[in-house]
Amino acid sequence: xxxxxxxxxxxxxxxxxxxxxxxxxxxxxxxxxxxxxxxxxxxxxxxxxxxxxxxxxxxxxxxxxxxxxxxxxxxxxxxxxxxxxxxxxxxxxxxxxxxxxxxxxxxxxxxxxxxxxxxxxxxxxxxxxxxxxxxxx
Numbered sequence: 001x002x003x004x005x006x007x008x009x010x011x012x013x014x015x016x017x018x019x020x021x022x023x024x025x026x027x028x029x030x031x032x033x034x035x036x037x038x039x040x041x042x043x044x045x046x047x048x049x050x051x052x053x054x055x056x057x058x059x060x061x062x063x064x065x066x067x068x069x070x071x072x073x074x075x076x077x078x079x080x081x082x083x084x085x086x087x088x089x090x091x092x093x094x095x096x097x098x099x100x101x102x103x104x105x106x107x108x109x110x111x112x113x114x115x116x117x118x119x120x121x122x123x124x125x126x127x128x129x130x131x132x133x134x135x136x137x
Contacts, residue, residue: 040064040132047128072098
C-alpha cells in the first residue's frame with residue numbers, strides 16, 4: 001500500500017511538472033515578424049567606379065531569402081541546378097547580419113533611404129556592393 005501511494009504521488013508530481021513546463025507556451029505574445037523577412041532580388045553590383053545593373057534573366061541574377069526562423073539562403077536565379085548557399089541571419093541595430101559557410105565573416109544587409117538593401121563584400125582587399133530590392137510576392 002505504501003509503495004503504490006509513493007508511485008501515485010510520483011506520477012502526480014511528474015504530471016504537474018509537465019503541465020507547468022508546457023502550459024505557459026500558448027500564453028506568450030507572438031514575436032512580431034522582422035521587416036527583413038522575405039525574398040530579395042539583386043538589381044545592381046557596384047565595384048569601385050563600375051556600376052552594373054543586373055537584369056532578372058542575366059547570368060548574374062541572384063535571389064536572397066531571409067526566413068522568419070533565422071535561416072538565410074542565396075542562389076543564382078539563372079541556373080536552377082545550382083545549390084543555394086545556406087546560412088543564418090539576425091537583426092542587429094536596424095540591419096541584418098548574415099553568416100554563410102562559404103564567406104569568411106558576417107555580411108551586413110542594410111536598408112538605404114531609397115528603400116533598397118545593400119550588402120558590402122570585401123575579398124582580397126577589393127570591395128563590392130550588392131544592391132537588392134525586396135521582391136513583391
